[in-house]
Each structure stands twice: as C-alpha cells, then as structure tokens.
C-alpha cells in the first residue's frame with residue numbers, strides 16, 4: 001500500500017480503522033561494487049513488501065541519511081545530524097497530525113541509527129504515539145540468518161548483495177576481504193577512511209548464492225511483519 005498509489009480520501013478511510021504507517025530510511029553512499037542507493041533500495045523494498053502483506057500505507061523512502069565518513073567517495077550524500085534530526089522530527093509531526101499513532105521506521109543504514117535519541121525526544125512531546133525504529137539488517141532473526149551463512153559480513157559485502165542491489169555488467173572480486181577494524185575507522189576523517197577501506201567493502205566475500213540471500217530476505221520480511229503486527233506497546237489511558 002504505497003502512499004504514491006493512494007489519494008487522501010482513501011487514506012482518510014484507512015485512518016478510521018487503523019493508525020499504523022511505515023516510513024523507510026535509506027542512504028545514498030558508497031557501497032563498493034553495489035548500487036550507491038543500496039540502503040535506500042533495501043529499506044524501501046522491505047517496507048513496501050511488508051506494507052502490502054499487512055495492508056499498511058508506506059511512505060516513499062528517504063534516500064538520504066547521515067554518512068559523513070563516506071564523503072570522500074563520489075556520489076555520497078550526507079546530511080548533518082542537525083538537519084537529519086529536524087527532518088525526522090518534522091516528518092513524525094506531520095504523520096501524527098494526519099492521525100497516525102503507530103509509526104514503524106524501517107532503517108536501512110547504520111549511520112542513521114543515532115536518530116533514536118531524537119525519536120525519544122519527539123515521543124516525550126507526543127506521549128500517545130508509538131515509534132518503532134527497526135534496523136532491519138541487525139534485528140536478531142535476520143542477523144542470525146546472516147551469521148548462519150558466514151560470520152564475515154558487513155557494509156557493502158555479500159550481505160547487501162541481493163538481486164536488486166547488484167549492478168548489471170559489474171564483475172565482482174571473488175576473494176574474501178578480511179574484516180576491517182571498525183574502531184580504527186571511527187577515528188578517521190573521510191579522506192583517510194577512503195584510503196583505509198579501499199573499494200568500500202568492510203569485510204567479507206562479495207557475493208553468495210541467491211538461495212542464501214532469498215532466505216535472509218524471507219527472514220527479514222517475517223521479522224519485520226511480526227513487529228508491524230505485534231511489536232507495539234499499548235498507550236496507557238493517560239497517554240491517549
């Protein structure tokens with residue numbers, strides 16, 4: 001149920017019997033040999049599939065997030081934390097004003113996760129609302145499914161290489177890259193990050209079988225659906 005395929009009358013009717021909505025958060029940033037829009041593609045696709053399964057409206061995904069460490073790679077767009085937090089707050093307020101009260105944010109990018117603090121700040125001002133920030137790739141069942149395939153798995157490695165994020169005509173390296181030292185990475189400005197991480201893969205093979213990837217995707221769908229259907233904490237009487 002993409003918002004792009006609904007008019008306001010239809011949404012008005014929906015809001016008479018349900019108050020859930022999905023907002024995907026992505027990023028446009030280097031993903032080694034994969035699409036620059038990998039995080040955006042994955043979060044939006046997961047949101048649309050689960051929204052369709054459950055009959056819940058899905059907003060267009062935000063294609064830009066916080067990725068300052070990748071600024072030295074061509075194509076990366078990074079919003080400052082201040083801009084991003086204001087953006088998320090404004091969107092949440094608009095959703096609330098429309099009548100939504102249970103907002104599932106499907107986040108596809110680790111660099112966006114600090115927005116949780118802003119969400120709490122917003123919830124303090126809207127105690128009757130619920131906002132669930134779901135970092136889909138690191139949720140327990142999905143993470144377990146990934147680790148079941150290979151433990152060396154990270155940003156821009158095989159674990160993000162789905163049929164819908166790999167690019168036609170691009171030949172992938174066939175070796176396994178050793179895992180990067182993330183603590184070391186965190187100390188560096190963007191130019192040094194680019195030097196340190198080379199092609200951009202944080203560690204792992206570049207591709208695994210579609211069978212394994214589809215199993216991971218299936219797990220992510222089930223886990224996300226479970227949250228959308230049963231992951232909400234009921235407001236107490238005073239919060240309604």
Ligand SMILES: [Zn+2]
Pocket residue numbers: 031038039108109155156160
């Ligand atoms: Zn990614």
